[in-house]
Amino acid sequence: MSANGRLSVGDKAPAFTLPDSTGKPVSLSDYAGRKVIVYFYPAAMTPGCTKQACDFRDNLAELNDEGIDVIGVSPDKPEKLAKFVERDQLTFPLLSDPEKEVLAAWGAFGEKKLYGKIVNGVIRSTFLVNEDGTIGAAQYNVRATGHVAKLRRDLSI
Template identity: 60%
Template sequence: MTDNRLAPGDTAPAFTLIDQDGNSVSLSDYAGRKVIVYFYPAAMTPGCTTQACDFRDSLNSLAGAGYQVLGISKDNAAKQKQFENKEHLNFPLLSDEDLAVHHAYSTWGPKSLYGKLIDGVIRSTFVIDEQGTIEQALYNVKATGHVAMLRKRLGIDAA
């Protein structure tokens, strides 16, 4: 799957998924707005919690610069809701249990885990412009420090 990675200039694949509250959320709901879509392996795991809390804590500065944040994982909506409640998250967490959106964004595939090659979620972030075009496609990002790096790349000061 990794050979079909998205790149800047590509049209962001459309999707409609269920959020942590059971609402249907589509990328097209944000037409005319800038969106950060990030894929994470599993709710309530240490790295994913670090990353989600960094997005939570940076949401004011990101929103102030016109960005909406959407998190996507293979977790079901109930687990996403637990994650939201436990960490006081303040943005939509979308459930992609059948991995269709992961495949569309090439965020599911071979990766190394503790020295073993497995198929899994490739932690990735996409910055999508108002026209639905990918501005940045960042694969294999680190959970720690990722949001600060992203803000720097986007020219956004911390809140």
């Protein structure tokens, strides 16, 4: 991890186990031997986060065909995530991190600019974790709209 608390390519991905939208624990280690995109977003059912989640949903088959799974993480409680999954027919796990410990460990929580002000909050971030558990790509302050297309270009998918 760099001095600013952010992960870089080659770093070991911080381990986690968090509840999904049904309350079932999901661990990063469940994906050992596979590539997985782990993305962090501020709040379920908000316009930007909905666009981003639906974008991942709409590209999931192509990502899966490349051997890549997707996990979303936010500070929302499982009950809110369940509504989000049902409303938008999301087909990948959304995990709950209300204590923001995993968000912080991945450098996805901290100071950010929001409408010109510096605030503490979730930094919209996306990571590719390689089969060996190392970071293959680390992107911070990503845009919700068009992000998956950019990610696919960056990863040549």
